[in-house]
Ligand SMILES: O=C(O)CCC(=O)C(=O)O
């Protein structure tokens with residue numbers, strides 16, 4: 165008997181998202197664990213963006229938020245509102261807002277004239293029963309927004325260790341208006357470059373409200389126990405596929421990237437407002 169909660173994945177092609185029953189409500193209401201939209205964005209567009217992101221001129225802009233964490237040293241362009249090895253309490257407001265102000269500039273660097281933030285908002289809105297979805301406004305200055313997403317590179321040999329995403333306690337979330345539902349949080353990302361091998365998003369049946377999770381003395385989740393004893397699904401994602409999942413509830417990880425090629429994703433988080441009139445996303 166496997167432990168934890170069974171995982172259910174709704175795997176859709178681009179056309180099927182037109183059906184309003186295939187919505188992020190399924191995730192918010194805990195009826196599904198993850199939604200995959202195959203081919204949500206063109207592969208050529210993403211390959212072009214990866215070329216730009218990995219060009220030498222970007223070197224100075226790309227950070228290493230987990231520097232010093234053996235095997236976990238992902239590289240990112242743009243802050244994320246999560247704890248990192250370098251900043252256990254998440255980014256400072258100053259650093260985060262500086263990053264948010266550069267969203268358009270970075271978008272032009274990666275995508276030229278393509279309004280990626282706008283297109284993402286549209287796709288997520290279709291998945292939200294056509295209710296609006298847009299970058300989260302800053303509470304202190306609603307004319308400005310959070311960083312809509314960040315760019316993530318997992319070089320060969322790196323991974324994202326088992327975790328769940330429940331970060332509202334971090335100081336930066338004073339910039340998220342109380343109208344947004346903190347009882348839930350979804351992760352979403354777009355696969356822009358697949359690694360030669362590995363680099364799989366793996367979701368486990370261990371939920372964040374489990375009173376007795378298998379822990380290592382280091383206070384990390386014991387992934388070996390998860391692998392052996394719990395429900396799990398390893399998602400096979402291709403370039404252009406968009407995944408949205410309940411990362412607040414379900415422990416997940418990205419397995420080590422093997423081979424020459426880095427794994428590259430663009431993504432962030434998302435939640436709905438409490439009265440379900442619209443949803444917002446941020447990095
Ligand atoms: O692969 C990624 O971009 C991040 C995976 C993850 O942990 C998340 O989306 O919450």
Ligand SMILES: [Fe+2]
Nearest residue numbers: 328329351411
């Ligand atoms: Fe995560």
